[in-house]
Amino acid sequence: MAEVIDVTGEVISPDHENITPLFMRHLAAYKFFLGYVKGKKVLEVGFGEGYGTDYLAREAAEITAVDVSQQLVEHARRKYAKTNVWFMRADATAFPFPENSFDVLVSSQVLEHVKDYMRFLKEAKRVLRPGGTAIFATPNRKAMIDGVNPYHYKEFSAGELKAALDEVFGGCELTALFGSPRYMEIKKLEQGFAGKILAVDFLRLRRFVPRFIKKPLYKRAYESVQKNVEGGSGRGDDITVDDFQAGGGDPGKGLDLIGICVKGARG
Numbered sequence: 397m398a399e400v401i402d403v404t405g406e407v408i409s410p411d412h413e414n415i416t417p418l419f420m421r422h423l424a425a426y427k428f429f430l431g432y433v434k435g436k437k438v439l440e441v442g443f444g445e446g447y448g449t450d451y452l453a454r455e456a457a458e459i460t461a462v463d464v465s466q467q468l469v470e471h472a473r474r475k476y477a478k479t480n481v482w483f484m485r486a487d488a489t490a491f492p493f494p495e496n497s498f499d500v501l502v503s504s505q506v507l508e509h510v511k512d513y514m515r516f517l518k519e520a521k522r523v524l525r526p527g528g529t530a531i532f533a534t535p536n537r538k539a540m541i542d543g544v545n546p547y548h549y550k551e552f553s554a555g556e557l558k559a560a561l562d563e564v565f566g567g568c569e570l571t572a573l574f575g576s577p578r579y580m581e582i583k584k585l586e587q588g589f590a591g592k593i594l595a596v597d598f599l600r601l602r603r604f605v606p607r608f609i610k611k612p613l614y615k616r617a618y619e620s621v622q623k624n625v626e627g628g629s630g631r632g633d634d635i636t637v638d639d640f641q642a643g644g645g646d647p648g649k650g651l652d653l654i655g656i657c658v659k660g661a662r663g
Contacts, residue, residue, distance in 0.1 A: 407468070409445040417582055417635040424573055424640035425504040425533040425652060426451045432529055433459075436499040439523060441488050441516075442506030446472030452502070453481050460498070462486035489515040496525045504533040505652075507557075508548040517564040524659040530565070532557075532655045536572065539651050554648040557655055565657035572650020576639040583651075 408419045426448040433456040443449045443461040453459055458480045463469055464487055472483040486492055488510050501520050510516045520530045537551040561568040647653055
């Protein structure tokens with residue numbers, strides 16, 4: 397039986413009892429990345445459970461995948477062993493790689509977890525070869541309940557992400573991931589239910605609660621939302637990766653923002 401990683405909505409596994417629409421949304425970002433990694437030497441930052449790395453490995457020449465959690469490194473090594481994939485522990489703000497090491501860097505649902513996110517972006521640029529591409533997917537702050545997730549240090553609007561990326565790389569492209577009408581209906585229900593839970597904190601006192609206290613509370617609330625909105629009703633069972641598309645609209649109205657940056661010839 398496959399090992400199942402504990403979840404809070406931050407680390408999702410295809411082996412979980414219920415494959416939620418959120419998993420398909422995350423997988424859709426990897427589907428977008430796939431077009432950039434064919435035949436390339438790739439660095440993935442923050443691989444989580446490892447399913448995305450495994451997905452990209454079918455096209456990439458080789459992938460080095462790093463995460464800050466040693467537990468996740470060991471899990472991924474056991475489950476997703478391939479001759480062109482290396483899983484290792486590393487901090488996003490201090491990569492153990494020399495300059496100009498990779499053709500492509502990808503990172504999904506990670507930037508918001510890094511306290512010194514500007515240092516992360518500078519490290520990403522440093523390890524890319526001249527002409528290399530860095531792609532960052534991160535939740536759009538305008539499409540979520542702002543400031544609730546205790547695992548996030550910084551949630552970006554489209555303008556904020558573009559400004560941060562341009563400061564480091566210059567001239568980055570911004571697009572976004574959009575959901576189908578049926579997915580958006582589920583998301584609306586989820587946010588409505590979450591809003592009812594948060595209504596008890598009408599003074600927004602959660603802003604002053606330490607992260608170590610908020611994390612278990614957030615996990616219980618996340619599980620409650622999943623159970624009551626998707627759970628026994630079967631809502632979301634038919635949501636697939638094809639319910640999401642990149643581009644085709646105003647990035648500021650997307651679910652997840654996607655920044656695409658190219659390192660200049662002079663670095």
